[in-house]
Amino acid sequence: xxxxxxxxxxxxxxxxxxxxxxxxxxxxxxxxxxxxxxxxxxxxxxxxxxxxxxxxxxxxxxxxxxxxxxxxxxxxxxxxxxxxxxxxxxxxxxxxxxxxxxxxxxxxxxxxxxxxxxxxxxxxxxxxxxxxxxxxxxxxxxxxxxxxxxxxxxxxxxxxxxxxxxxxxxxxxxxxxxxxxxxxxxxxxxxxxxxxxxxxxxxxxxxxxxxxxxxxxxxxxxxxxxxxxxxxxxxxxxxxxxxxxxxxxxxxxxxxxxxxxxxxxxxxxxxxxxxxxxxxxxxxxxxxxxxxxxxxxxxxxxxxxxxxxxxxxxxxxxxxxxxxxxxxxxx
Numbered sequence: 001x002x003x004x005x006x007x008x009x010x011x012x013x014x015x016x017x018x019x020x021x022x023x024x025x026x027x028x029x030x031x032x033x034x035x036x037x038x039x040x041x042x043x044x045x046x047x048x049x050x051x052x053x054x055x056x057x058x059x060x061x062x063x064x065x066x067x068x069x070x071x072x073x074x075x076x077x078x079x080x081x082x083x084x085x086x087x088x089x090x091x092x093x094x095x096x097x098x099x100x101x102x103x104x105x106x107x108x109x110x111x112x113x114x115x116x117x118x119x120x121x122x123x124x125x126x127x128x129x130x131x132x133x134x135x136x137x138x139x140x141x142x143x144x145x146x147x148x149x150x151x152x153x154x155x156x157x158x159x160x161x162x163x164x165x166x167x168x169x170x171x172x173x174x175x176x177x178x179x180x181x182x183x184x185x186x187x188x189x190x191x192x193x194x195x196x197x198x199x200x201x202x203x204x205x206x207x208x209x210x211x212x213x214x215x216x217x218x219x220x221x222x223x224x225x226x227x228x229x230x231x232x233x234x235x236x237x238x239x240x241x242x243x244x245x246x247x248x249x250x251x252x253x254x255x256x257x258x259x260x261x262x263x264x265x266x267x268x269x270x271x272x273x274x275x276x277x278x279x280x281x282x283x284x285x286x287x288x289x290x291x292x293x294x295x296x297x298x299x300x301x302x303x304x305x306x307x308x309x310x311x312x313x314x315x316x317x318x319x320x321x322x323x324x325x326x327x328x329x330x331x
Contacts, residue, residue, distance in 0.1 A: 022234055065131055218245075
C-alpha cells in the first residue's frame with residue numbers, strides 16, 4: 001500500500017530511548033487521499049517511537065464495508081529500501097508489481113514484497129471483497145542489503161491452538177511454530193486470537209523489542225491495559241510476554257532486535273540521506289511523466305529504476321512535492 005497522504009511530512013526513524021515497563025502508543029487516523037479516502041489507524045511511526053526492531057510502519061484499517069467506503073484501488077507507486085508485509089483479516093486484494101509478481105492477498109496468508117533498490121506495485125481489492133480489514137506493515141532493510149534485487153514471498157501458516165488461544169506465525173518463531181520466510185534482519189510477526197479471560201505467557205527472544213497491536217477487543221500486556229488500535233511496546237530484556245484477554249481479542253505480535261541504524265522515510269522511500277530521497281523522487285517522476293503530463297496508463301511509463309507494473313493500466317501515482325526544508329536523519 002502506498003503512503004498516499006495528502007501532505008506526507010518527513011518521518012525520521014531512529015532508535016529511541018528504551019522505556020521502563022510497557023509503553024502504549026495511541027493510533028492516529030490518516031486519510032490516504034482521494035474523493036472516498038480510505039482511512040487507516042497509524043501507530044508507527046509516531047511521536048513516541050519510530051521503530052520496533054526493523055518494523056517502521058504500521059497501518060491498521062477496517063473493517064470497512066466496500067459499499068460504504070469504496071473499494072481499495074491503490075495505483076502503481078514506487079518503493080525503495082524496505083519490505084512490505086500485507087496481512088488480511090477479511091477481504092481479498094490483488095497484488096501486481098514490476099518484478100512480474102501477480103498474487104492475491106487473502107486472510108491468514110502472508111505476502112511479503114522486497115523493494116530493495118526499487119520496485120513499483122499496485123493493490124486493488126477484488127470484486128468478491130465486500131469488507132476490507134487488515135494491516136499494512138513496512139520493514140526497513142539494513143544498509144548492507146537495501147540495494148538488493150526486488151522480490152516477493154508468499155506463505156500461509158497453519159494455526160497453532162492452545163488453551164483459549166489460536167496463533168498464526170507468519171514471520172520468525174513463536175509458540176513452537178517457525179516461518180520459512182527469510183528476512184533481512186531477525187523478525188517476529190504473528191496473529192493471535194484469544195477467548196475472553198485467556199491468559200498466555202509467550203516465550204520470546206530477550207534480544208528483541210516487541211510491539212503488540214490490538215485489532216479487536218482489549219488485553220493487558222505485562223499488566224498494562226491496551227485497547228483496540230493501540231500498540232504496546234516492550235524494550236529488550238524480557239524472556240516472556242504475558243498477554244491476558246479482558247474480552248474476546250485479536251492482535252498482532254511484532255518484534256525484532258533494535259535496528260541499530262538511522263533511516264529516513266519520506267513518502268514511499270526508505271533512504272539514508274536527503275540526496276537519495278531527492279534522486280528517488282526525480283527518477284519516479286521521470287518515469288511517469290511524458291510531455292509535461294502524468295501518463296494516463298501505467299503501461300506507458302518510461303523504463304527506469306522502478307520498472308513497470310505487469311498488467312496494470314491504472315494511472316500511476318505521482319510523487320508529492322518535497323518539503324521546503326532539507327530532510328535530515330536524526331539521532
